[in-house]
Amino acid sequence: MEHLSKIVNQSFNISDLGKLKMANSSFWLNQLKAVANIIPYAGGLFAEELQICYDYKTDEFFRKFTCYLLGLKETTVEERQQFAEDIQNKAGDFSGNVILGMVDRLDNINKQTILARLTIAKIKDFFRLNSMLERIPYVDINELPKYKDPFYDESGDTDLLYSTGALELHTIDANSSNKYILSKLGEKLLQWGCLINLDVKRMKGMNMELNYATNEDIDSLFDDFRKTTRPRYENETLYFPDGTKSGKLEDEDQFLYDLSKGK
Numbered sequence: 001m002e003h004l005s006k007i008v009n010q011s012f013n014i015s016d017l018g019k020l021k022m023a024n025s026s027f028w029l030n031q032l033k034a035v036a037n038i039i040p041y042a043g044g045l046f047a048e049e050l051q052i053c054y055d056y057k058t059d060e061f062f063r064k065f066t067c068y069l070l071g072l073k074e075t076t077v078e079e080r081q082q083f084a085e086d087i088q089n090k091a092g093d094f095s096g097n098v099i100l101g102m103v104d105r106l107d108n109i110n111k112q113t114i115l116a117r118l119t120i121a122k123i124k125d126f127f128r129l130n131s132m133l134e135r136i137p138y139v140d141i142n143e144l145p146k147y148k149d150p151f152y153d154e155s156g157d158t159d160l161l162y163s164t165g166a167l168e169l170h171t172i173d174a175n176s177s178n179k180y181i182l183s184k185l186g187e188k189l190l191q192w193g194c195l196i197n198l199d200v201k202r203m204k205g206m207n208m209e210l211n212y213a214t215n216e217d218i219d220s221l222f223d224d225f226r227k228t229t230r231p232r233y234e235n236e237t238l239y240f241p242d243g244t245k246s247g248k249l250e251d252e253d254q255f256l257y258d259l260s261k262g263k
Contacts, residue, residue, distance in 0.1 A: 008065065008103075009096030012080040017073035064103050064112050071116020083119055090127065102130055108138035114193035121192040128165075129189050135164045144190055148198045150179035161186075170203075 072080060084095035091098045106112060111133055118129055133141075140157045150170040152158050158180055161167045166186035171179035182190070182200050190196040 005094060005096030005100050007096070008100045009084065009094070011065075011069060012084050012095075012099075013077055014069075015077055017069050061104055064106065064109060067109055067112040068103050068116050071113045072119060075120060079120075083122055086122070087126070105134050107134075110138055111141075114141070114189075117193050117195065118189075123188065123192060125185060125188060128185055129193065132164050132166055132185060132189060133193065136161065136166060141189075141194065144182065144186060144194075145196060145198060147180060147182045147186070148200055150181050152177040152179055 084099070087098050088095040102115065103112065106115060114133060115130065118126055118133070123129075137160075140161060143153070143157050144161065144166060146153070147161070147167055154177070158167065158177075162169070162180055165183060166189065167180040168183040168186075169178060170181040173179060181202070182198065187198060187200050190198060
């Protein structure tokens with residue numbers, strides 16, 4: 001791992017990343033050799049270090065890493081070195097270790113391109129956005145623009161995206177599903193990582209969508225209350241609310257008197 005993190009770190013010093021070409025097959029060992037031969041690290045990798053790399057899931061990692069480097073080919077060595085220095089200071093760890101971990105944890109090759117764009121942007125929320133990118137399935141990243149306006153997807157992607165921090169609650173709906181909208185971080189992920197600019201209109205506070213009671217509803221509530229708290233007269237017999245007492249009609253006056261006294 002120490003050798004591999006050095007390779008990752010030194011790859012940022014490659015003067016012309018355009019020399020790398022994405023392979024059209026699964027022979028990623030060739031890509032590893034291409035990276036090894038052009039990094040300014042003692043004229044390439046030593047045989048021992050190269051063998052260590054072969055032993056470290058070489059195909060999959062270097063497939064990801066090559067894609068990530070290709071996304072940085074428009075940057076200069078100085079820009080990449082400054083980025084490596086910044087994340088090393090913020091993470092408190094060797095930049096090669098940090099970059100290696102970020103690249104290796106991403107589960108989809110297309111996410112490497114997004115990560116490269118976030119690297120170029122060099123925004124202060126880089127680590128938060130990288131963490132968000134890790135947790136969002138790539139297919140759901142394509143769903144994010146739908147949340148420019150308040151929305152809820154019954155298929156389930158809304159709940160997942162909300163759990164990653166890409167969405168924020170917009171509307172509490174008592175009659176249906178709550179509505180969600182892009183969070184500021186979600187908007188930045190689209191803007192810097194996917195090159196999609198959206199004008200998301202946010203409001204202060206929380207929107208509420210509730211059913212308000214009509215006058216008829218209120219009258220009905222009071223009618224129900226009266227029916228359950230007042231005695232009723234039926235078949236010349238007075239029935240009291242507790243269901244256990246009955247008597248003649250004139251007993252109602254005594255009942256109301258007792259009720260007023262809290263009896």
